Amino acid sequence: MKIASFNVNSIKARLTNLTDWLKEATPDIVCLQELKCLDEAFPRSEIEDLGYNVATHGQKTYNGVAILSKLPLEDVTRGLPGDDGDDHARYIEAVVSANGTALRVASIYLPNGNPVGTDKFEYKLRWMDRLIDQTAKLLSYEEPLALAGDYNVIPTADDVHDPAAWANDALFRPETRAKFRELVNLGLTDAFRACHTEAHRYTFWDYQAGAWAKDNGIRIDHILLSPQAADLLTGSDIDRNVRGREKPSDHVPIWAELDFG
DNA sequence: ATGCCGGGCGAAGCCCGA
Numbered sequence: 001m002k003i004a005s006f007n008v009n010s011i012k013a014r015l016t017n018l019t020d021w022l023k024e025a026t027p028d029i030v031c032l033q034e035l036k037c038l039d040e041a042f043p044r045s046e047i048e049d050l051g052y053n054v055a056t057h058g059q060k061t062y063n064g065v066a067i068l069s070k071l072p073l074e075d076v077t078r079g080l081p082g083d084d085g086d087d088h089a090r091y092i093e094a095v096v097s098a099n100g101t102a103l104r105v106a107s108i109y110l111p112n113g114n115p116v117g118t119d120k121f122e123y124k125l126r127w128m129d130r131l132i133d134q135t136a137k138l139l140s141y142e143e144p145l146a147l148a149g150d151y152n153v154i155p156t157a158d159d160v161h162d163p164a165a166w167a168n169d170a171l172f173r174p175e176t177r178a179k180f181r182e183l184v185n186l187g188l189t190d191a192f193r194a195c196h197t198e199a200h201r202y203t204f205w206d207y208q209a210g211a212w213a214k215d216n217g218i219r220i221d222h223i224l225l226s227p228q229a230a231d232l233l234t235g236s237d238i239d240r241n242v243r244g245r246e247k248p249s250d251h252v253p254i255w256a257e258l259d260f261g
Numbered sequence: 262a263t264g265c266c267g268g269g270c271g272a273a274g275c276c277c278g279a
Contacts, residue, residue, distance in 0.1 A: 009278085010268055034278085036269065061269055062277075112279055115263075152279070171279060206279070207266035218279075250267080250279080 001098050001232075001258045002026070003105065005148035005221055007033040007204075007251035011064075014249055015043050021242055022050050027255055028070045029096065031107030031148040035064030035089075042066065059089035065107040065149070071096040082130035090127070099260040103229070104138060108149030113170030121170050124152070128179040135186055138226070144258070145226035147188070150251060152220055153180040155190070158199035159219035171220060189230035191223040191256035192238065203238055204251045212243055223256045232258040 004027040008014040011032065022030070030052070035042065039058040047054050052068040057078040067073060073094040080091035093106040110131070113124030138145050154172045157163040166172040184190065192201070202217025211217065225233060236256040243252045 013268060034268095112277090114279065166279090169279070204279075209262070209265055211266095220279080247267095 001028050001103070001260050002255055003029045003031075003146050003148060003223065003258065004253050004255035005031040005033070005107070005150070005223055006253040007109070007150040007221060007249060009034050009249040009251065010036040011042060011066075012037060013247065015046060017242070017245060017247055017249065019046060019050060020245075021239065021253060022047075022052075025239060025253065025255070027253075029105055030068040030253075031105065032066040032068065033064075033107060033109040033150045035059075035066060036061060037064060055092060055094055057089045057092040063089045063109055065089060065092045065109050067092055067094050067105060067107050069094070069096050069105075071098065080127065080130050081134055083126070086127075098144070098258075101144060101260055103144045103146065103258070103260070104141075105145075106147045106149070108147055108151065110149065110151045110153065112152050113176065116168060116170050116173055121173075124170060125175060125179060128176075128183065132179070132183050132186065135183060135188070139186055142228060143226065144229040144232065146223055146229055146256070146258075148223040150220060151180065151222050153177065153222075154218050154220055155180055155222075159202075161200065161202070161216045161218070166218070171218065184224065187227055188224040189227070189233070191225055191230075191233055191236040192219075192254060194230065194233060195236040201238060202240075203254055205243055207250050221251055221254050223254060225256070229258060232260060234259045
């Protein structure tokens, strides 16, 4: 069972890039972020034609998340609990039956939070509190769970090309990283880090300033696993080459392989 | 690089991303 996450930075602008990658990588489940379109504008038939079931939580212009799955999607829920006044489409959750075992998956687009010192940063930290609460609830089920998405969090200095340059950025601030540790310390496993210890492996390169050519990247897209899912982990990697193609997103896909037998 | 690129919106130039 190959589970992937990909921030596409507009599903409409990225459709060919996405379908090319789907055909070659053949993931079973894909969590998408930054659709930037309403549910009715999602290119559903183009994705379904590749053998995927589709659940979307879209929004006009900004945000928007989805889950694609070759297995049927059950119990789909949209929106992160904890704040009825939050209208950003940043969270969708569903359950698939993997060889008789229930696997819960969430696609996460955590707020950017810049600039620090504004209500945007406070929104990010409060959103992380809500994600911690939701994750604690899901972990209490003691079942396989994968939380995959764009966390907009650089976990450590090994995950950024120039830590000093990012010191005051919302993605790398101590408060942000502390919240991320609080989340992981509930008992989650960073799938990529469980399989790779080397520094400077990135999932995002800015469109500007030749960031891709210079490998000035950051690792901010993560797949976090419950203990019951981590026990099944057999591999994880970043599909870095996708960044070098025509009309790329500024993020690339990441994936984790779980062996359900 | 508090915006160099790229996308949305909407039809020029601003908002947003990380």
